[in-house]
Amino acid sequence: MGRYQEEFRRSLQDPEGFWGDAARAIRWDQPPRRVLDRTRPNFARWFEGGRLNTCFNALDRHVEEGRGEQLALIYDSPVTSTVLRFTYAALRDEVARFAGALARLGVVKGDRVVIYMPMVPEAVISMLACARLGAVHSVVFGGFAAHELAARIDHARPRVVLCASCGIDAVRVLPYKPLVDKAIEAARHKPEHVVVLQRPEAKAELTAGRDLTWEQALEGAEPAACVSLEASDPLYILYTSGTTGHPKGVVRDNGGHAVALRWSMEFIYGASAGETFWSASDIGWVVGHSYIVYGPLLRGCTTVLYEGKPVGTPDAGAFWRVVRDHGVRTLFTAPTAFRAIRREDPAGAQLRLHRPADHLRALFLAGERCDPDTLQWAREQLGIPVVDHWWQTETGWPVAANPIGLETFPIKPGSATMPMPGYDIRVLDEGGSDQPAGESGAIAIRLPLPPGCLQTLYLDDAGYERAYLTRYPGHYLTGDGGFFDSEGYLSIMGRIDDVINVAGHRLSTGAMEEILASHRDVAECAVVGVADALKGEVPVGFVVLKQGTGRTEAELVLELVALVRERLGPVAFFKSATVVKRLPKTRSGKILRGTMRKIADGVQYSLPPTIEEPAALDEIREALSQLGYPQVAKGAPAT
Ligand code: COA
Numbered sequence: 001m002g003r004y005q006e007e008f009r010r011s012l013q014d015p016e017g018f019w020g021d022a023a024r025a026i027r028w029d030q031p032p033r034r035v036l037d038r039t040r041p042n043f044a045r046w047f048e049g050g051r052l053n054t055c056f057n058a059l060d061r062h063v064e065e066g067r068g069e070q071l072a073l074i075y076d077s078p079v080t081s082t083v084l085r086f087t088y089a090a091l092r093d094e095v096a097r098f099a100g101a102l103a104r105l106g107v108v109k110g111d112r113v114v115i116y117m118p119m120v121p122e123a124v125i126s127m128l129a130c131a132r133l134g135a136v137h138s139v140v141f142g143g144f145a146a147h148e149l150a151a152r153i154d155h156a157r158p159r160v161v162l163c164a165s166c167g168i169d170a171v172r173v174l175p176y177k178p179l180v181d182k183a184i185e186a187a188r189h190k191p192e193h194v195v196v197l198q199r200p201e202a203k204a205e206l207t208a209g210r211d212l213t214w215e216q217a218l219e220g221a222e223p224a225a226c227v228s229l230e231a232s233d234p235l236y237i238l239y240t241s242g243t244t245g246h247p248k249g250v251v252r253d254n255g256g257h258a259v260a261l262r263w264s265m266e267f268i269y270g271a272s273a274g275e276t277f278w279s280a281s282d283i284g285w286v287v288g289h290s291y292i293v294y295g296p297l298l299r300g301c302t303t304v305l306y307e308g309k310p311v312g313t314p315d316a317g318a319f320w321r322v323v324r325d326h327g328v329r330t331l332f333t334a335p336t337a338f339r340a341i342r343r344e345d346p347a348g349a350q351l352r353l354h355r356p357a358d359h360l361r362a363l364f365l366a367g368e369r370c371d372p373d374t375l376q377w378a379r380e381q382l383g384i385p386v387v388d389h390w391w392q393t394e395t396g397w398p399v400a401a402n403p404i405g406l407e408t409f410p411i412k413p414g415s416a417t418m419p420m421p422g423y424d425i426r427v428l429d430e431g432g433s434d435q436p437a438g439e440s441g442a443i444a445i446r447l448p449l450p451p452g453c454l455q456t457l458y459l460d461d462a463g464y465e466r467a468y469l470t471r472y473p474g475h476y477l478t479g480d481g482g483f484f485d486s487e488g489y490l491s492i493m494g495r496i497d498d499v500i501n502v503a504g505h506r507l508s509t510g511a512m513e514e515i516l517a518s519h520r521d522v523a524e525c526a527v528v529g530v531a532d533a534l535k536g537e538v539p540v541g542f543v544v545l546k547q548g549t550g551r552t553e554a555e556l557v558l559e560l561v562a563l564v565r566e567r568l569g570p571v572a573f574f575k576s577a578t579v580v581k582r583l584p585k586t587r588s589g590k591i592l593r594g595t596m597r598k599i600a601d602g603v604q605y606s607l608p609p610t611i612e613e614p615a616a617l618d619e620i621r622e623a624l625s626q627l628g629y630p631q632v633a634k635g636a637p638a639t
């Protein structure tokens with residue numbers, strides 16, 4: 001039996017033994033009394049009785065253990081022409097001081113702190129400072145609009161909001177502070193303070209009595225010590241898109257998270273302490289939480305914080321330049337970034353210039369399915385293992401991967417390889433029976449979930465059970481569909497709900513529909529994700545108008561596009577909408593979004609037997625052709 005098989009079997013047969021051993025890599029203030037508490041099966045808890053501090057494990061322990069002078073964080077920002085380096089000792093000191101500043105503002109264990117910041121070191125410092133105090137951070141991605149930020153402020157009820165005056169997207173300066181002001185104005189909950197990092201590119205207006213600058217917050221602040229926390233105390237809340245307009249507040253604990261991430265760094269990514277690990281993602285997403293901030297630091301690696309794009313900052317060689325300059329051993333990014341690089345540099349001239357393969361051991365891709373063509377290109381160009389691995393905000397670390405730290409499997413393009421230890425993955429049919437190899441179904445994970453996965457939804461245990469645990473009792477529903485092949489390789493084929501992935505950003509078509517439906521001229525609407533060569537998927541809206549709107553369709557479409565941008569944010573990339581006379585529905589009134597999507601993607605579809613008016617599908621086909629989707633004409637009902 002290979003090493004992977006051994007570990008995988010043990011993790012399912014003896015989870016207490018497996019994770020109890022893994023927990024030894026973490027420094028506990030008090031070791032756990034019990035590894036797994038299953039008293040409430042839907043709310044199993046890991047490492048009961050254990051006490052620790054995640055920030056201590058990410059920073060202080062490495063200083064104590066002799067890594068004080070090793071680099072912990074490299075900030076590389078082509079958009080401001082800056083490179084800054086922080087040793088473990090320096091980062092620990094910065095974090096301790098900022099934690100002291102937060103404590104002086106009244107932040108204590110259990111308080112929430114919302115962070116709305118671009119990719120600057122202060123964002124990482126803020127997260128770790130919260131962890132140091134036992135305050136619960138909630139990072140909101142900068143591409144979300146004020147309305148979305150307000151919804152998160154109202155739900156998390158933070159004592160303090162941390163922000164920067166602006167973000168920078170390639171060459172554009174994007175003011176953040178006006179969005180924060182607008183969000184707080186709109187929110188019912190009013191945070192006591194806003195701490196603003198003034199960046200030279202844009203100066204923010206401050207509200208007297210509420211706002212203070214970073215320097216003001218730090219002035220005279222005493223370094224704060226690490227607060228000892230229960231393993232099950234929350235570390236953070238990260239809101240993610242579900243099927244409705246209300247984001248879900250995924251809650252992550254301290255103990256399970258530290259153990260799982262530390263384990264994954266060694267055995268999935270094969271990363272050793274002292275190496276440079278780079279996740280080209282954003283701290284606003286789970287990848288940024290797990291593999292820019294916590295994972296690499298828990299392992300004693302040097303992590304890279306990159307404020308730039310794969311292309312345009314300044315060119316398609318940007319990633320390779322960073323790998324070369326900082327000696328990156330492991331790179332993690334989204335397939336969409338690779339498609340962008342490939343589009344600008346198909347022959348790999350920039351790769352030959354910077355020679356990233358001299359440094360890289362492996363490339364990991366996640367966030368969306370990696371199309372085999374892109375995977376193949378990356379493999380050929382780099383000549384290193386390219387690993388497509390699958391996970392979600394909810395799980396916090398990979399569910400399926402090629403665990404190069406344990407055993408490297410031959411790569412099958414299109415597959416995320418094997419289930420990771422702790423994840424008993426099942427592919428289920430409608431009735432909940434296991435599908436045979438090769439047959440697609442809903443992907444579920446048998447409870448208990450391993451350490452590091454979500455504990456619940458913030459303030460919503462019932463919503464957590466409803467969204468994830470009721471469809472297949474005893475299982476967690478991932479929301480993805482796929483299949484195992486005869487060799488046990490898992491392929492993820494896409495979401496089976498109304499979540500879409502646009503350029504690696506997870507979004508809800510339901511949220512977009514709610515916004516469109518709020519327009520006074522819209523009678524009903526549907527938004528579907530349509531295949532896109534660069535972004536993987538893009539949303540397209542179909543609207544049925546009320547009678548006598550008095551405006552042209554073109555005017556209305558422009559208004560709808562602006563409305564989604566204003567309410568959800570630019571990250572939604574909602575640029576296409578079209579007016580139709582009716583939406584295709586079943587006789588019971590369910591909109592046939594899946595069939596619409598197949599038409600858009602040029603995929604064969606079967607005509608649902610319960611369809612109300614089959615001609616409505618022809619109208620969708622016509623509308624999509626007019627929007628310029630070339631593949632539409634090919635799609636036809638399956639015979
Ligand atoms: N703050 C404010 N606005 C932001 C933002 C941020 N942090 N990130 C994106 N936006 C805005 C952009 O300015 C853009 O607005 P625009 O419509 O006014 O131009 C919009 O959101 C869409 O941005 P983006 O999705 O980045 O598209 P792009 O066309 O600029 O770049 C890619 C395309 C593929 C290069 C880019 O999306 C990318 O690098 N994706 C990788 C994503 C990723 O790492 N995901 C994490 C999972 S691993």
Ligand code: AMP
Nearest residue numbers: 366367368369389390391392393492506
């Ligand atoms: P997020 O929660 O933002 O990380 O998005 C998670 C979702 O992205 C998953 O549920 C999948 O739909 C998709 N996803 C992530 N990684 C992969 C992958 N390697 N293959 C297929 N889909 C993926």
